[in-house]
Amino acid sequence: MTALPEAGATVGTLALIGVGLIGSSIARAARRGKLAGRIVGCARKPETRAKCLELGIVDAMFADPAECVAGADLVILAVHLGGYREVARRMAPGLKPGSIVSDVGSVKTCVFRDVAPFLPEGVHLVPGHPVSGTEKSGPEAGFAELFDNRWCILTPGPEAEPKAVAKVAAFWRAIGSNVELMEARRHDLVLGITSHLPHLIAYNIVGTAADLETVTKGEVIKYSAGGFRDFTRIAASDPEFWRDVFLNNREAVLEMLGRFTEDLIALQRSIRWGEGDKLLQLFARTRAIRQGIIAAGQETPAADFGRRPATRG
């Protein structure tokens, strides 16, 4: 994509459809940076609406998407992917001409399938994906620093207006993120390996461990520091969120999974036949990737992950 035009980071009214971990973190970061004159949110559950108002992170909450987006300059969908179609259909009548619709979903091709068809003429679609998060969910779990120094990938279609793309890019930069533009299909492939497959594998190994009759759940928990623990954090992520990711990025995930399994079977064979050299070769090779991640500032090199064990009672 060619260079984007200059654009200010501030918007008049920011509407967040869904105010969970990500939505509430955007609200907090937008507040912190004074990026929106008014922040409104939409949530189905009355208790979520009450909680958001109580937390003071929005100016108003709505149950109806169309009412929420009425007058909004920037609308960000922050609900699960499975809800996109319904939300897009319901909010469409409220969208004002010239407004921008964006989102934070982990799969991007499906935004063009599920959201684009409902948008009125003159409304700009600029899908986005902040590559950050925690295993927590809900508006209480958010924090303004969630996106600081992380990547936010925007995947506008070829027909997107550069000004609208620039606006969303400026907004995310002001929120603290580094913005990257990418084609939606490529995004889904890249994230398939860097995020979706790791989550699937983590869910699977924790499930396998839970099913072992020969090893008790107590033992799995007790000796988790040996490596298992890191998988459980990932496998504690929001179940519905991840179901929707796998259902909506099916092709890329199945492709990655096929390669992963193929490699794993080869590894299994090396263990069975005692091929120490082959094992060593793989294990030595993977160290370089880690060093690259630390060098890229996406991780701390601290031996203990920055965690110190709890002091003994």
Next chain:
Amino acid sequence: MTALPEAGATVGTLALIGVGLIGSSIARAARRGKLAGRIVGCARKPETRAKCLELGIVDAMFADPAECVAGADLVILAVHLGGYREVARRMAPGLKPGSIVSDVGSVKTCVFRDVAPFLPEGVHLVPGHPVSGTEKSGPEAGFAELFDNRWCILTPGPEAEPKAVAKVAAFWRAIGSNVELMEARRHDLVLGITSHLPHLIAYNIVGTAADLETVTKGEVIKYSAGGFRDFTRIAASDPEFWRDVFLNNREAVLEMLGRFTEDLIALQRSIRWGEGDKLLQLFARTRAIRQGIIAAGQETPAADFGRRPATRG
């Protein structure tokens, strides 16, 4: 096992065969707790011997295992599993009657196979495994707090003298660990799922990612925060160490791997056929394990893992 007799935690001379991450951490922790009158170490490489003396974590260093263990009351093997047989054979002539030989290896049945046959009459074997570590290696990587509040599993054979077992248990408790006794075969099965399989999976996924021609290594590194990052830390562990673990715990690892693959194929099928309910069921179930680990004090519940993103430059 029945209750152990009382035993003091201190030893006259502590000999560490291998002074890498674990060995040097034991030396530091023993110093901190004033647990040994004298600490000696054995290392093959002259530069490791020089480094250990320079760090001031030992009183003397030796190249020859027999010289190192001469006069030692407690000998702890802290070399890779693949070196056990050779080290045991070479140190055996130096062992004094009544001394205790222990180790820190991640597989325990092989200690009885590779070390026990070489021990002279009157020398006690009490294999051990501190379930802690980092992905770093070498004497500089160690720190005294590595074992604090972590588990140390001892796997003495049925013929072990309770007094010797009690001595090693007291030593590890004084080092900061919680000590557990377990049958060696059970240990290898439990650690097979909580540690060995997670490492194998992590190595495999990082390898799969590195091989993807369609996604560049730069992209994998850039967007690693989405989940992949946590795998790379594990997959940056010492390659030779892990090769030896897999070659020496072959049966348990292959058994766990078989179950894991079986489960993964089922999961793959659910994604292919769009079985959202089955995915949701698994993902919801794995959350409970995570909560158990946090409740057991083996992990921090902090959303960001206790890490704060680096401040922007």
